Amino acid sequence: MQSTEPTICTIDGCEKPVKRKALCYGHYMKQWRYGDPLHVPFKPKHDLLGERFGALVVAEYIPAKRSEGGSLWLCRCDCGRVTRVRTGDLRRGSAQSCGGAHHRYQDVIGIGGAHDRVKRMHGSASQHRCVDCGGLAAHWSYDHRDENERIDDKRGPYSLDPAHYEARCVPCHKRFDLDYLARIA
Structure with a gap:
């Protein structure tokens, strides 16, 4: 006498072996837990997409x-x-x-803290090439393009945003700053 029990799950498209009641383990457990072998998992109460x-x-x-x-x-x-x-x-x-x-930057740091921030984010300037001449850089140079520029009474303008700093060698850094001072004078 041959068994009439199916060996493959009876759910359309499922090819897994039967566990119990003609269902594979996954479909059987959904039937046991939720009363529906095709139960769809919980969807959020509030859709936050795009918020x-x-x-x-x-x-x-x-x-x-x-x-x-x-x-x-x-x-x-x-x-x-x-x-x-x-x-x-x-x-x-x-x-x-x-x-x-x-994202953790504070707006209460001075020029030294701003330069430390740049070094933490981009590494030492000596690991980069000078943006002007291509030689080995020595300093992080403020590009003077930050609309939220800060001014240190003794050392001049600086930015809190590391994106406003470029690696420069000493001669190019001096030339860049002197050109900037000539433009604003």
Whole structure:
């Protein structure tokens, strides 16, 4: 006598072996837990797609996993990085950016702190070529193009934004600063 029980899951398109009640393990467990072998996982109550939270814009929903502490959202930061953030962290405001060091800058630093910031972000100027002559650079030189420029009474103008610094050798740095002073005088 031959068995009439199927050996492949009876759900259309599923090719997995039967576990119980003519269903594979996955479909059987969905039937057992939810009463429906084709149950679709939870969708978020509130669709956050496209919403902005600080520097983050929500791009995609990632279904809940217990090991990750619940539902996550894939968010794109203004700096271009992509990060995963829990729903609660977005709603509470505890996640406002991707968490990169460049988002933690304070606006209360002086010219020395600004140069330290540039060195932390881009490395030592001596690891770069001079933007003017192509020789080995020695200094980070402020480009004088920041609309939020700061002025140090003793050392002159500077920027809090590392993007406004360029690597220059000593002669080119002096020439660049003297040309700038001549233009503004």
